[in-house]
Every structure is written in structure tokens, then in C-alpha cells.
Amino acid sequence: MFNFLFLLVIVFFIIVYYFVLPAKIGQKRKEISNNSFPKEWVLFLTENVYLYKKLPSQLKKQLHSYIQIFLAEKEFIGKDGIKITEEMKLIVASQACLLLIENNPNPVEPKRSNYFPYLKYIYIYPDRIAHKNKPYQEEYNILLGQSSVGYKSGKDGSILFSWADVLREANNPQYGDNVVLHEFTHQLDQEFGNATGTPRLSNLEKTLVWQKIFRTEYDNLCDAVSKGKETIIDSYGTQNPIEFFAVATEAFFLKSRLLAVYHPLLYEQLSQYYHLDPVIW
Numbered sequence: 001m002f003n004f005l006f007l008l009v010i011v012f013f014i015i016v017y018y019f020v021l022p023a024k025i026g027q028k029r030k031e032i033s034n035n036s037f038p039k040e041w042v043l044f045l046t047e048n049v050y051l052y053k054k055l056p057s058q059l060k061k062q063l064h065s066y067i068q069i070f071l072a073e074k075e076f077i078g079k080d081g082i083k084i085t086e087e088m089k090l091i092v093a094s095q096a097c098l099l100l101i102e103n104n105p106n107p108v109e110p111k112r113s114n115y116f117p118y119l120k121y122i123y124i125y126p127d128r129i130a131h132k133n134k135p136y137q138e139e140y141n142i143l144l145g146q147s148s149v150g151y152k153s154g155k156d157g158s159i160l161f162s163w164a165d166v167l168r169e170a171n172n173p174q175y176g177d178n179v180v181l182h183e184f185t186h187q188l189d190q191e192f193g194n195a196t197g198t199p200r201l202s203n204l205e206k207t208l209v210w211q212k213i214f215r216t217e218y219d220n221l222c223d224a225v226s227k228g229k230e231t232i233i234d235s236y237g238t239q240n241p242i243e244f245f246a247v248a249t250e251a252f253f254l255k256s257r258l259l260a261v262y263h264p265l266l267y268e269q270l271s272q273y274y275h276l277d278p279v280i281w
């Protein structure tokens with residue numbers, strides 16, 4: 001009898017966790033995405049976020065839904081005296097959600113991310129962040145941003161941002177850097193375990209092709225940087241394959257044409273992964 005009751009309780013929790021909760025979340029998201037996107041938000045984003053401005057209109061419509069859900073689910077926290085504003089949230093959310101939208105939503109392919117499920121908090125600092133990775137570390141690292149996922153301790157992962165850098169990069173594509181795209185790429189990479197530079201793809205063949213192309217491109221970048229050559233992809237990508245994936249994503253969105261011409265295989269991989277073709281935007 002006791003065993004039967006115990007089994008019943010387990011089955012109940014499985015049903016709630018895997019069916020009832022996702023259905024409720026899905027319903028809530030549907031309601032939120034049906035809300036109209038405020039006109040003043042469109043105006044603000046058009047004036048302040050370069051990638052939003054150049055996005056084709058059918059993708060903008062999709063992005064609006066993602067932004068609204070993102071804003072409803074993520075919590076922004078100001079650090080070192082900074083006060084969080086709606087504009088700050090919009091600048092972060094609009095660029096983060098670029099990684100989620102897609103040209104032709106394809107139900108056969110798994111979604112890349114379910115709204116960054118292990119991310120809860122976004123901490124905004126006024127400027128660059130002095131941070132120790134380990135408490136016993138003597139020197140501070142100076143960061144523009146940092147991403148961590150919270151799957152070990154609940155859905156409480158976080159991203160830190162230097163607001164000065166987020167703001168400067170949002171509307172100045174000529175720098176070729178974008179810390180928002182960078183840190184959210186790490187979120188995608190971290191979603192199914194430790195980041196490796198290879199996100200979860202739909203089958204082994206695709207994973208092996210990705211790894212081969214990314215490895216070659218990573219080695220080529222390391223070689224070019226060691227010889228002091230100019231590169232399209234940020235030299236920070238030589239740190240390791242994880243950083244390479246993040247800076248390659250920045251180049252994919254910000255230097256699309258150059259990447260497509262000089263790194264066609266890498267562009268194709270990223271285009272397949274993001275289901276986007278920014279070279280034609």
C-alpha cells in the first residue's frame with residue numbers, strides 16, 4: 001500500500017513537472033506575446049539599436065513577441081548605484097532575442113533555446129566590472145560582461161554587463177563588438193552542460209561538421225593573430241573555442257558580408273544554427 005502511494009506521488013509530480021507546468025508557461029507566454037508592442041518602444045529601438053533598425057519587418061514582428069516574454073521572465077538588477085530603466089531593458093532584450101528569432105520557424109528542428117531557460121538575473125553595472133572568479137584569486141579581472149547558468153541551483157543563472165559598453169556598442173556597429181550578443185551566445189552554449197564552443201545540434205552529423213569547421217577556423221584565427229594580421233573575427237576568440245563561438249556570433253551579425261565572403265563555411269554554419277541570413281538585411 002505504502003509503495004503504491006509513493007508511486008502515485010511520484011507520477012503526480014512527473015505529470016505536474018513535465019506537462020502541467022510547461023503548458024501553463026506556454027499559455028502565459030502566448031498571452032504576453034499577443035499584447036501589442038508599444039509604438040514608443042519601436043521608436044526607441046529604431047533610434048538606439050542598430051541591429052533592430054536594419055532587421056527586416058517580418059522578423060521585427062517576431063522579435064517583438066520574444067522581447068515581451070523576455071522582459072516578463074528576466075529580472076534586471078542595477079549594481080553600484082545604477083538605476084534600471086525601461087530603455088536599458090529594451091536595449092538588452094532586443095539584442096539577446098535576436099539569437100532566438102528565425103527566418104522560417106521549423107518545427108522539425110529543435111528550438112535553439114527556450115528563452116534562455118537557466119538565466120534569471122541580469123546585473124547591470126555602470127562601467128567595467130572588477131571581478132574575481134575565485135575568492136582566493138589575488139588580482140581582479142576587468143569584465144565587460146559575464147554569463148553563468150543556474151541549472152545546478154535552480155533557474156537562477158545570471159549575466160553581468162557593463163552598461164557603458166552595452167550602450168556604446170548597441171548603436172555603433174563599426175566597432176564590430178557586441179557584449180550582449182557575446183554573453184547570450186555563452187548562454188546558448190551553456191544550456192545543455194558546460195560550454196564547449198559547440199551548442200546542441202539536431203544530430204551527430206551536424207555536430208561533427210560544426211566541430212570540424214569551427215576547429216579549422218579557430219586554428220586559422222590563432223595563426224593569423226600570432227602573425228599580427230588583421231582579422232574579421234575578434235582576436236579575443238583565440239582564448240579558447242568557447243570564446244571563438246561568441247565572437248564569431250558577433251561577426252555573424254555585425255560583419256555579415258565580410259564573414260560570408262572570407263569565412264563562407266563558418267557563416268553557413270552560423271546561418272543554419274540561427275536560422276537567419278543577416279547578409280541580406
Ligand SMILES: [Zn+2]
Nearest residue numbers: 182186243246
Ligand atoms: Zn566570453
